[in-house]
Amino acid sequence: MKVVILGGAGFIGRKLAEKLTALGELKGREITSLHLVDIVEPLPLEAPFPVTRVALDLAKADNMAQAVPADSGAVYHLAAVVSGQAEAEFDTGMQANLFGTLNVLERCRALAEPPLVVFASSVAVYGGEIPLPIEDWYLLNPQTSYGTQKAIGELLVNDYSRKGFIDGRGLRLPTVTVRPGKPNAAASSFASSIFREPLQGEEAVCPVAPEATMWICSPRAVIANLVHAAEIEAEAWGKNRCLALPGLLASLGEMVEAMRKVAGDEPVSRIRWEPDPTIQKIVANWPADLKPEKALRLGFKADQSFEDNIRYFLEDDIRR
Numbered sequence: 001m002k003v004v005i006l007g008g009a010g011f012i013g014r015k016l017a018e019k020l021t022a023l024g025e026l027k028g029r030e031i032t033s034l035h036l037v038d039i040v041e042p043l044p045l046e047a048p049f050p051v052t053r054v055a056l057d058l059a060k061a062d063n064m065a066q067a068v069p070a071d072s073g074a075v076y077h078l079a080a081v082v083s084g085q086a087e088a089e090f091d092t093g094m095q096a097n098l099f100g101t102l103n104v105l106e107r108c109r110a111l112a113e114p115p116l117v118v119f120a121s122s123v124a125v126y127g128g129e130i131p132l133p134i135e136d137w138y139l140l141n142p143q144t145s146y147g148t149q150k151a152i153g154e155l156l157v158n159d160y161s162r163k164g165f166i167d168g169r170g171l172r173l174p175t176v177t178v179r180p181g182k183p184n185a186a187a188s189s190f191a192s193s194i195f196r197e198p199l200q201g202e203e204a205v206c207p208v209a210p211e212a213t214m215w216i217c218s219p220r221a222v223i224a225n226l227v228h229a230a231e232i233e234a235e236a237w238g239k240n241r242c243l244a245l246p247g248l249l250a251s252l253g254e255m256v257e258a259m260r261k262v263a264g265d266e267p268v269s270r271i272r273w274e275p276d277p278t279i280q281k282i283v284a285n286w287p288a289d290l291k292p293e294k295a296l297r298l299g300f301k302a303d304q305s306f307e308d309n310i311r312y313f314l315e316d317d318i319r320r
């Protein structure tokens with residue numbers, strides 16, 4: 001089976017490509033090739049099967065035959081402009097996140113065999129006046145352009161699946177931390193940089209108070225859940241192909257104390273707490289507490305503790 005990863009140069013796309021290469025199979029079928037697509041060229045990847053790497057813009061419908069080859073069996077649609085950028089640049093967000101997603105789904109619909117499609121959504125689809133914890137049946141009421149674009153993507157994944165054009169699955173990802181590399185344009189970027197930089201001897205600023213809470217998961221957990229999403233039988237999803245993934249509810253203060261337990265006082269001393277009212281306001285509106293019963297029933301998993309997230313970062317992204 002050919003597996004396509006759209007957003008294959010991104011943080012999660014790269015880790016997923018490495019995981020699938022190590023597994024060698026998906027949904028009981030041997031992976032015979034991997035097709036990595038991104039607006040920037042994905043890095044080479046050593047694998048026991050052919051890996052193609054393509055740089056193109058998914059917002060352009062003409063690119064779609066190259067983005068999703070005719071023999072694609074599974075398509076991971078992870079490509080997106082992240083939250084901060086989609087809010088600051090409305091047109092860029094609409095092009096990549098809304099029209100890009102529609103182009104992907106239309107191309108999948110045109111294939112002879114309906115492919116399995118896994119779509120990365122976000123807990124940013126929730127918001128407004130809702131009681132916590134958020135349950136599976138709650139109204140999607142995004143309060144950002146990014147969340148709105150993801151919510152529309154979810155509706156389309158459901159409808160294209162209902163029509164039999166694709167076998168779709170949409171996952172509302174928690175904030176994934178600790179993210180390696182450089183800070184990105186996500187409003188949540190600090191939730192990785194306050195661990196990533198201090199663990200590597202650099203200072204970092206935390207713009208929110210220690211009491212602020214987030215719904216989080218590790219890169220390892222999100223990759224395992226992306227693989228699991230493809231493994232579940234179509235019928236088990238019922239009449240909604242999209243769900244919130246399990247995560248951990250943690251305050252920034254608790255997360256920092258977890259880093260102290262794993263790595264000692266020194267990295268913690270490199271964090272400067274400098275509240276930024278703008279970011280504090282954004283974070284206060286994030287849906288942090290969820291009750292993802294359907295996902296748990298279907299076998300999706302959360303991390304055990306944030307200490308694990310710190311250990312995974314040291315093992316997977318530093319020591320390597």
Ligand SMILES: NC(=O)c1ccc[n+]([C@@H]2O[C@H](COP(=O)([O-])OP(=O)(O)OC[C@H]3O[C@@H](n4cnc5c(N)ncnc54)[C@H](O)[C@@H]3O)[C@@H](O)[C@H]2O)c1
Nearest residue numbers: 007009010011012039057058078079080120122173175176
């Ligand atoms: N990382 C998180 O905490 C998190 C949380 C919730 C949801 N998500 C979602 O998961 C997915 C992957 O996230 P990530 O953290 O790896 O982000 P990322 O920014 O590292 O990767 C996204 C990739 O999409 C590519 N892309 C953007 N616009 C494109 C276009 N028009 N055509 C082709 N490629 C384009 C980017 O170049 C980038 O490499 C995204 O859809 C994101 O919205 C991530």
